[in-house]
Amino acid sequence: MFRNLITTGVAAAVGAAAAIGVPAMGQAPQPSQPAATRPAPVRPAAYNPPRLADGHPDLNGIWQALNEANYDIEAHNARPALALRTGPYGPVPATAVIALGAVGSVPPGLGVVEGGELPYRPQALAQRKKNQEDWLTSDPEIKCYLPGVPRATYMPYPFQIIQSTKQIMMVFEFAGALRTIYMADQTEAPADSWMGWSNGRWEGETLIVDTTGFNDLSWFDRAGNFHSDALHVVERYSLVDPDHINYTVTIEDPKVFTRPWNMNMVLYRHKEKNFQLYEYECYGFDFENIYPYPDLGAAR
Amino acid sequence: MNTKNLIIAFGIGIALSLTTAPLQGQGQGGAANRPAAAKPWPPQKLSDGQPDVQGIWAAVNGGSTSLTNPISGGEDFDRRVTGENIRRPSRVIDPPDGLLPYQPWAAARQKRQESDYEHPSKPEHIDTQHRCLISGIPRLYTIVPSFRIIQIPGSVVFVWDEYHAYRVIPLDGRPHIAPNVKLWIGDARGHWEGNTLVVDTTNLRGARLTYIGDFFSENAHVTERMTFVDADNMTYQATVDDPTVFTRPWTFRIGHRRRPDDETWESACWEGNPDPDVWLKK
Numbered sequence: 001m002f003r004n005l006i007t008t009g010v011a012a013a014v015g016a017a018a019a020i021g022v023p024a025m026g027q028a029p030q031p032s033q034p035a036a037t038r039p040a041p042v043r044p045a046a047y048n049p050p051r052l053a054d055g056h057p058d059l060n061g062i063w064q065a066l067n068e069a070n071y072d073i074e075a076h077n078a079r080p081a082l083a084l085r086t087g088p089y090g091p092v093p094a095t096a097v098i099a100l101g102a103v104g105s106v107p108p109g110l111g112v113v114e115g116g117e118l119p120y121r122p123q124a125l126a127q128r129k130k131n132q133e134d135w136l137t138s139d140p141e142i143k144c145y146l147p148g149v150p151r152a153t154y155m156p157y158p159f160q161i162i163q164s165t166k167q168i169m170m171v172f173e174f175a176g177a178l179r180t181i182y183m184a185d186q187t188e189a190p191a192d193s194w195m196g197w198s199n200g201r202w203e204g205e206t207l208i209v210d211t212t213g214f215n216d217l218s219w220f221d222r223a224g225n226f227h228s229d230a231l232h233v234v235e236r237y238s239l240v241d242p243d244h245i246n247y248t249v250t251i252e253d254p255k256v257f258t259r260p261w262n263m264n265m266v267l268y269r270h271k272e273k274n275f276q277l278y279e280y281e282c283y284g285f286d287f288e289n290i291y292p293y294p295d296l297g298a299a300r
Numbered sequence: 301m302n303t304k305n306l307i308i309a310f311g312i313g314i315a316l317s318l319t320t321a322p323l324q325g326q327g328q329g330g331a332a333n334r335p336a337a338a339k340p341w342p343p344q345k346l347s348d349g350q351p352d353v354q355g356i357w358a359a360v361n362g363g364s365t366s367l368t369n370p371i372s373g374g375e376d377f378d379r380r381v382t383g384e385n386i387r388r389p390s391r392v393i394d395p396p397d398g399l400l401p402y403q404p405w406a407a408a409r410q411k412r413q414e415s416d417y418e419h420p421s422k423p424e425h426i427d428t429q430h431r432c433l434i435s436g437i438p439r440l441y442t443i444v445p446s447f448r449i450i451q452i453p454g455s456v457v458f459v460w461d462e463y464h465a466y467r468v469i470p471l472d473g474r475p476h477i478a479p480n481v482k483l484w485i486g487d488a489r490g491h492w493e494g495n496t497l498v499v500d501t502t503n504l505r506g507a508r509l510t511y512i513g514d515f516f517s518e519n520a521h522v523t524e525r526m527t528f529v530d531a532d533n534m535t536y537q538a539t540v541d542d543p544t545v546f547t548r549p550w551t552f553r554i555g556h557r558r559r560p561d562d563e564t565w566e567s568a569c570w571e572g573n574p575d576p577d578v579w580l581k582k
Contacts, residue, residue: 053347060452145571146464160468162457166354167450169459171466176434178464180448180564193566217571274474279483283570284433290424291433292506292515293413 049205049239054165057205057239061161062270062277065154065247068109070141072223073263074118075111082106082222083136096136106222112154114262118225124256131224140218144282146177146194148218149211149233150249150263158270160277168200168207173280181209189213192229207237228255243269341531343495348453350471351495353528356562358446359536360555364429366512367391367442367552368399391442393537394551400514406545413513423576428508431576432569434465436484436507438522438538442554446562456490456497461564469499476502482518499524517544532558 049057068076081093081104097104120128131138141147147155152172159172168181181200189197189212197213216229232252240246245267252260281288343351365376368390379386390398402410416425429435435443445462459466469490477487479502487503501522508515520542527535534556541549 143571146566146568162450162452162459162468164354164450164452167448169448169450169457169466171457171459171468175570176464176466178459178461178466180459180461190563191565194568194571195566276468276470276477278477278481279434279485281434281484284431287423287431287576288433288505291428292508292517293409294424296506296517 047205047240050242052163052165056163056165056202057207058163059161059168059207059237059239059245060163062158062275063161063245063267064158064270065156065265066268067112067154067265068107069112069154069263069265070151070156070221071106072109073112073221073225074223075113076106076109076223078108079106084132094136112263112265114264119258119261121256121258124226128224128226131219131226135222135224138224139222141222144175144285146175146218147172148194148214148220149179149196149198150235150251151218151220152177152179152195153235153247153249153267154265157280158275158277171277173277175283176279176281179211181207194218196231196233205238209233209235209237211235226256227251227253230255237267240266243271245269343528343531346451346453348471350451350456350492351528352451353495353497353534354449354451356446356448356559356564357534357556358559358562359442359444360557361388362442362444364427364435364439364443364511366510367514370442373444391552391554392550393553394539395548401547401550403545403547406515410513410515413508413515417511417513420580421582422580426576426579427511429511430579432573434463434484436504437467437486437488437501438524438536438540438552439507439509440465440467440485441524441536441538441556442509446559446564448564462567463569464566469497479503486522495528497524497526497528499526515545516540516542519544 052058071082080091081097081100083094083097084091085094086092093100093104136142141151141155146152152159152170152174155172155174157173159170162169162171166183168183170179170181172178177195179195179198181198183200186199187197192213192215194215194217196211198209198211200207200209202208211233212231214227214229214231214233216227216231219226230253234250234252236246236248238246247265247267249263250260251257251263343353346352361370361372363370363372365371365373369386370388370391371379371386375386375388378384392398392400395401400410413425416422417427420426423431429443440447440458440460440463445460448459448461450457450459454470454472456469456471457466458469465485467485467488469488471490471492473491474489476489481487481503482505483503484505484507486501488499488501490497490499492498501524504516504518504520504522506516506518506520520540523539523541525535525537527537529535535553536556537551537553539549539551540546
């Protein structure tokens with residue numbers, strides 16, 4: 001028991017480190033620091049997570065990212081509005097969103113992309129600029145379309161990992177999106193789709209999900225970052241303590257990017273008592289009140 | 301087990317599936333012609349004591365046309381082409397006449413919605429399924445696409461991959477959510493009685509139940525009993541109690557069967573849905 005307590009303590013410390021912005025765990029120590037004064041490297045604690053009957057780590061739970069990646073996956077300043085137009089001295093809010101004021105502004109973010117700017121091909125960079133300029137009519141999130149992967153994971157809403165010994169699924173509040181992670185009977189994607197076709201496997205304590213078969217319609221964020229139908233996403237989910245998942249994503253899309261690149265962030269477990277997903281069926285907002293018929297209220 | 305016992309067990313199995321799931325096997329040769337169950341029965345117990353019923357399932361005769369005359373899509377087409385009045389046994393088992401016990405105003409409303417469905421001139425005449433709104437509880441158990449049951453410690457999860465609809469049913473007896481929250485999928489609390497999953501569903505939005513305009517209000521309370529009668533068959537039974545619309549609670553029943561070979565693809569209905577004007581007759 002005593003030994004377990006110590007292990008838990010180490011795990012909590014690692015989790016805290018991950019939580020306060022040391023995303024790339026196991027990164028080499030800063031070379032500028034003289035070796036003699038460098039603190040002894042903290043070995044990544046081999047966290048021993050709770051397991052299902054099949055011996056694999058139990059990822060069941062309701063999770064959520066706590067970052068501003070859905071606004072812009074890259075590091076960014078706060079911006080006055082989601083949709084901007086050219087003003088006399090710089091960008092100002094587009095007319096359609098002025099009234100939202102600070103509520104419609106963009107909070108700053110550390111970014112979740114590793115290694116600096118996204119490696120866009122020149123033509124794709126021009127497309128991103130166009131996406132930003134046409135954001136109000138172009139972002140699929142505005143239309144409540146399925147968010148794609150990995151955007152679904154870091155939208156600012158909860159999602160649930162449903163893991164039995166036979167099956168893993170991920171269900172999302174936003175737009176009722178869901179993913180089936182095929183752990184057995186794996187096949188190639190039968191057709192292109194918004195959420196892709198996901199095959200999963202365990203590598204030690206890490207769940208690796210390999211997803212292909214995307215269409216070219218979803219985006220990465222509200223800043224116009226996008227992909228083509230050549231998108232290939234590899235995600236790694238590792239519990240670093242009972243309530244934190246270290247989440248790393250490798251994005252490969254040779255039509256849009258010159259090389260693969262990574263995102264890294266922490267997913268946090270919802271601990272509220274009796275927490276559960278609600279519905280965020282935003283596509284129905286325009287017409288849901290006319291069912292079962294428009295004036296049912298009058299019948300009561 | 302000797303031969304005599306085997307025969308008795310088989311006979312009881314047939315009797316059970318006939319008495320508890322009258323709709324099963326219709327037009328499919330009946331229970332006696334089905335191959336022997338390949339899955340273990342009684343089911344294995346999961347670590348939290350639940351009977352393991354995971355897998356892909358679907359209604360035997362699925363469809364949204366009607367609960368009281370549940371003809372298939374093909375039969376509906378035939379009916380429209382030939383004018384023949386095709387009748388199938390009602391899925392409503394209580395009241396005994398097989399009809400929905402509407403209050404008079406609601407019966408008139410349903411008739412109007414049935415007529416509107418045939419001759420739509422306004423968006424609200426179009427059924428919610430065609431608008432890509434999520435079909436809620438209990439309608440999701442009456443439709444064609446298959447669903448997946450996944451059991452995790454303390455919960456049973458139903459997922460309709462194709463409709464990207466899901467419902468997580470906690471088994472821990474936690475209280476229902478705040479009464480002002482209304483969900484198409486409702487708020488479900490479940491428990492197992494042997495091999496029957498009993499689910500208490502509240503917080504429902506008022507919704508359409510069928511193409512022919514059947515409906516309930518946001519005051520509906522649905523009690524579901526999903527009885528796994530053998531390795532491959534489940535009887536779904538739902539009792540709808542809605543004093544706003546009906547004179548009394550009513551119950552319908554639909555047989556479901558394992559469909560292990562079904563593939564489930566994303567349908568992305570809303571993402572490709574046309575303007576409702578294309579369906580309207582103006």
